[in-house]
Amino acid sequence: MTFSEDQVRARLSELDGWSYDGKDLVRLCVFPSFMDAIRFVGRVAEAAESANHHPNIDIRYDSVRLAVHTHSENGVTERDFALAKEIDRAINIA
Amino acid sequence: MTFSEDQVRARLSELDGWSYDGKDLVRLCVFPSFMDAIRFVGRVAEAAESANHHPNIDIRYDSVRLAVHTHSENGVTERDFALAKEIDRAINIA
Numbered sequence: 001m002t003f004s005e006d007q008v009r010a011r012l013s014e015l016d017g018w019s020y021d022g023k024d025l026v027r028l029c030v031f032p033s034f035m036d037a038i039r040f041v042g043r044v045a046e047a048a049e050s051a052n053h054h055p056n057i058d059i060r061y062d063s064v065r066l067a068v069h070t071h072s073e074n075g076v077t078e079r080d081f082a083l084a085k086e087i088d089r090a091i092n093i094a
Numbered sequence: 095m096t097f098s099e100d101q102v103r104a105r106l107s108e109l110d111g112w113s114y115d116g117k118d119l120v121r122l123c124v125f126p127s128f129m130d131a132i133r134f135v136g137r138v139a140e141a142a143e144s145a146n147h148h149p150n151i152d153i154r155y156d157s158v159r160l161a162v163h164t165h166s167e168n169g170v171t172e173r174d175f176a177l178a179k180e181i182d183r184a185i186n187i188a
Contacts, residue, residue, distance in 0.1 A: 034148050038139040041153075045132040054128050057153040059135075 002075030011081060016088045024056070024067035025080050029091060031062050040064055040091070047086040053079050055087070096169030105175060110182045118150070118161035119170060119178050123185060125156050134158055134185070141180040147173050149181070 058065040070077040152159040164171040
């Protein structure tokens with residue numbers, strides 16, 4: 001079941017640094033170096049593979065943009081919030 | 095020194111599967127799985143860090159889009175072709 005835009009916005013407070021662009025939950029993470037960004041992507045990938053839910057990942061030198069939505073439902077679902085929380089955990093462990 | 099569009103297009107034959115979108119040298123690589131794509135990004139990152147030249151990297155599940163240009167010269171230079179060749183080598187080792 002997808003969330004309405006209002007529901008998504010209301011639940012953003014559960015997350016750390018995520019926004020909603022009308023389609024995806026989005027988080028931009030900036031690191032001290034390119035290789036720090038790459039190592040972060042490796043941790044995100046492990047969390048994503050465990051959840052069997054895979055964000056779009058855009059790497060721009062020291063910045064990583066993550067975007068998650070549920071393709072099969074064409075919207076944001078509980079699975080997206082769960083993955084976003086896992087990613088927040090991966091950041092905080094870093 | 096940046097290459098003209100004609101020069102870039104003439105030199106694409108030196109590379110394997112790259113195109114030119116008017117700004118960047120671009121290669122799209124598709125892998126059997128998300129984790130294969132992530133491991134490829136790790137190899138590209140090592141090549142990029144060694145060259146001190148970093149492509150834009152967009153991961154879409156099993157697909158990785160690489161785009162290289164030289165920011166400081168606002169165009170495609172010898173460094174971009176050198177990095178593209180290193181990336182081709184990383185793919186072929188895989």
